[in-house]
Amino acid sequence: MPETRPTVAVLTALSLEYTAVRAHLTGVRKREHPRGTRAEVGLLPGTPWSVALVEMGVGNLTAAALTERVLSWLEPEAVFFVGVAGGLKKDIALGDVVVATKVYAVHGGKETPEGFLVRPEAWRASHRLTAAARDALRDDPRAHLKPIAAGDVVLADAKSALAEHLRTHYNDAAAIEMEGSGVVSAVDLAGGDALVIRGISDRADGRKSRADGEGWQPRAAASAAAALVEVLRELRPFGGRSGPGGREAEDSEEGPQRGARYGGDHLDFRGSTFHGPFTGKRVGDG
Template sequence: MPETKPTVAVLTALSLEYDAVLDHLTDVEKLTHPRYGTRARRGGLPGTPWQVALVDMGEGTLTAATLTERVLSWLDPEAVLFVGVAGGLKDDIEIGDVVVATKVYAIHGGKQTPDGLLNRPEAWRASHRLEQAAKEALRGKAHFKPIAVGDVVLADSDSKLAQGIRASFNDAVAIEMESSGVAHAVHLAGEAGALIIRGISDKANADKSRADAGGSQPLAAANAARAAVAVLHELEPKPTAPQPRDSDLREGPFRSSTDAPTYGGDHLDFRGSTLPGPFTAKSVGQPPHDDGQ
């Protein structure tokens, strides 16, 4: 039987992001969820030990959270990468740059009071294992910084939203609409790690439409996809747990390299066995021995 390669899920929100990743895969097969009809493509990534399950989820945090959970339970990936485009929030982050999120902020939590909005954000940190692989693979080639996530396309750097982000999430260097859903679903699942990789396609200002029309999105998506591939070349699968021996599967406290303890009438043979604690032998169905004293 051929060895099954470990799986990593790569999720995208836009078709152009999906296509940018698909270009790197070989021997691609189509998958359909048997109950919900969710589609995926699974293929090899040359030069790595991984098979990649690629899913185009669509836009928005709620969709991202729902479909991430579905992918986790359906395809059982060892890691989840969310790959796509984002708007830049800092002057030193240029169109085409790649940002690897060290932290994901959900920016829309808060309490509105007569004195203004009191922010109540949530945040998720990148998987340490995946972040370490990314730093090794992309050292000097990507920005490792937090990103902001909300259910809105930001195209006005002077808006109240932009001002609020600068005031309350000042270390965020990019903004997009899905990663908090992905990060939260992976966090709740508790096993696979998540890493967010974004290419900057605009500056989240009034020039967004002009940048998009100039081809910035395909450029940013291609750069993010190449960064994801570089990370997967660096990332190693988790060690496989050794298969238990037949003797380890026996019920009870006895573990033997050969056989379970045997009963020989008036004694038990424990040779080759390991006992977890003190042991007391008692006769069953026999009167106590009287030695005459």
């Protein structure tokens, strides 16, 4: 019988984010939901966790629907949304990581003759997961515990109406992305624990395309995945949705077990110029 471990779900929007997380897993095997959603489940060495990895695609609506499916299907003890985001603060560098203390949905409001009236909605991060992140990343100056904003557009103009909207109404947000509010709202409705971890790949301005062309997306995804690993090394099973012992979903499997290697090349970001796995460090709360 294979070893049974408690499970966490790690969700990504993009393939490069998925690949960055998968590189840390061993014994990876495929699973398929009856409605076609795919997951790969593997072990994370040095931790008690089995990690169920799912690539969802972009957008908050898709993220909310698939997060709910993952919760009922895999019954994880916690959900992590990991990937890249645009930075909104000058003191947070490309390649740094923002762990969201809360997630704003930034497009709610009412248009009136007097102007647009904001109707803010926000979800605070799980205290249990945030506490683990603080311990894991306390001494790292490139890790930041800050709020993030989630919308339904790509922000690539620092002088746009959306950029001004964020500065005026969500001034403490350190990053912007497109799926976080969908993930955390679904987990909140289910009474679960969620944490969003984002590597900064651009500055959400007119130089976004240049930053993407310079390879900052995979670098930022690697930093986010490394931060996730440090948090999971700190986090202990707590008997969440999957019960004290945790369990893995009983569903179809595809193919033999295999490690997280591609053509014999293991994706290891240690020692790279774009800061490999975080080693636990300073976290500010804004």
